[in-house]
Amino acid sequence: MPSLAILSTVLLLSSLRYGGGQLQVGFYRGSCPRAEDVVRSVVTGAFLSDPSVAPALLRLHFHDCIVDGCDGSILVRTPDGQQENRAFGHQGLRGHNIIDAAKAQLEFECPGVVSCADIVALAARDSVALTNGPSYMVETGRRDGFISSVVDALAVPEVSDPIEVLLIKFAQNGLSAQDLVVLTAAHTIGTTACFFMTGRLYNFRGTRRPDPSISPPFLAALQGICPPGGNGNVRLAIDNGSGHFFDTHFFSNIRSGLAVLQSDAALYSHPATRPFVDFYADSPSSFAQDFAVAIVKLGRVRALTGPLGHVRRACSSLA
Numbered sequence: 001m002p003s004l005a006i007l008s009t010v011l012l013l014s015s016l017r018y019g020g021g022q023l024q025v026g027f028y029r030g031s032c033p034r035a036e037d038v039v040r041s042v043v044t045g046a047f048l049s050d051p052s053v054a055p056a057l058l059r060l061h062f063h064d065c066i067v068d069g070c071d072g073s074i075l076v077r078t079p080d081g082q083q084e085n086r087a088f089g090h091q092g093l094r095g096h097n098i099i100d101a102a103k104a105q106l107e108f109e110c111p112g113v114v115s116c117a118d119i120v121a122l123a124a125r126d127s128v129a130l131t132n133g134p135s136y137m138v139e140t141g142r143r144d145g146f147i148s149s150v151v152d153a154l155a156v157p158e159v160s161d162p163i164e165v166l167l168i169k170f171a172q173n174g175l176s177a178q179d180l181v182v183l184t185a186a187h188t189i190g191t192t193a194c195f196f197m198t199g200r201l202y203n204f205r206g207t208r209r210p211d212p213s214i215s216p217p218f219l220a221a222l223q224g225i226c227p228p229g230g231n232g233n234v235r236l237a238i239d240n241g242s243g244h245f246f247d248t249h250f251f252s253n254i255r256s257g258l259a260v261l262q263s264d265a266a267l268y269s270h271p272a273t274r275p276f277v278d279f280y281a282d283s284p285s286s287f288a289q290d291f292a293v294a295i296v297k298l299g300r301v302r303a304l305t306g307p308l309g310h311v312r313r314a315c316s317s318l319a
C-alpha cells in the first residue's frame with residue numbers, strides 16, 4: 001500500500017503537471033452568444049420529462065474528464081466499437097442523446113463553433129443547479145479530442161478500487177484527496193445498477209463475505225434489492241433516502257455505514273479522506289462552495305485549448 005508521503009508527492013507532481021489550459025468564462029460570448037442558453041434549455045426540457053437525466057449528465061462530465069481529459073471523447077462511437085465508453089467502469093453512462101440534441105441546435109445556430117466537451121461541462125453545471133446544488137460559472141473554450149480508445153479508459157476509477165488506488169487515479173489528474181471526497185459526493189444524486197454492488201454484498205475483496213463496513217440492517221435491505229443471481233440492472237439510489245437532492249446527506253450516510261457504493265464507503269476508511277467526510281457532513285455551505293470550486297477544477301483536466309484538438313460537427317463521431 002502506498003504511504004501518505006508517496007501519495008502527497010504524487011499529488012504535488014500531478015498538480016504541477018496539469019495546471020489547466022486557457023479556458024475562460026463566457027468563451028462563446030462573441031462567437032455564439034446563445035450557447036449557454038441553448039444547453040440550459042435542452043437540459044431543462046429533458047429534466048422536466050425525466051429527472052434522472054441530471055445525475056446522468058453530471059456523471060458524463062466526470063467520465064469525460066477523468067480519461068484523457070475533458071475532450072468529449074466519452075461521447076464517441078467508433079466503427080470498430082473500441083471507443084473509450086466501452087470500459088467496464090463506464091457502464092451505465094447515459095445522456096448522450098441530450099448532448100446530441102444540444103449540439104444539433106448549436107450547429108444550426110453557430111456551425112462548427114461550440115465543442116462537445118464544453119456542452120458536456122455546461123450540461124453538468126445545469127444538472128447540478130436543477131437538483132438544488134450550487135450555481136457556478138463554467139469555463140469554456142475546450143476543444144474536442146481526436147482519440148477515443150477503450151484501452152485509455154482502463155484508468156477510470158472502479159467501485160472495487162481500494163482507496164489508495166482512487167487517490168492515485170485522481171492525483172494523476174491533478175485532483176487532491178479533498179477533491180476526491182467533494183467530487184464523489186456528486187453521488188448525492190442518482191442511482192446505481194445492482195451489478196456494481198455484487199462484490200460488495202457477496203464477495204468483498206474475495207472474502208466471500210459482505211463488506212463489514214455496511215450496517216447490518218442496511219446490508220439486509222441492500223441484499224433484498226440486489227439478491228444473488230437477481231437482475232443486475234435493477235437500480236437503487238446511491239444516496240439512500242435522498243437520491244434526488246443535491247445535499248450533504250451523502251456524507252452522513254457514509255459515517256453511519258449506509259453508503260451504497262463500495263468506493264463511497266472507502267472514503268471513510270483512510271486518514272487522507274475521512275476528515276473531509278466528517279467536515280462536510282456538518283457543513284452544507286462549505287460543501288456547496290467547495291463542490292463548485294472542485295468541479296471547475298475537474299473541468300480543466302487536460303483540456304485542449306487554442307490550436308489543440310478541433311470542434312466536432314457531431315459529438316458521436318471523431319470526424
Ligand code: HEM
Nearest residue numbers: 055056059062092157158159183184186190191192193263
Ligand atoms: C471515486 C470514484 C468514482 C467511482 C468508483 C464511481 C462509480 C460510480 C458507479 C459504479 C455508479 C453507478 C453507475 C450506474 O449503475 O449507472 C456511479 C454513478 C454516478 N456517479 Fe460516480 N463514481 C466515482 C466518482 C464520481 C464523480 C467524481 C462524479 C461527478 C463529479 C460522479 C458522478 C456520478 C453520478 C451523478 C452518478 C449517478 C448516475 C445516474 O444516476 O445515472 N461519480 N458512479
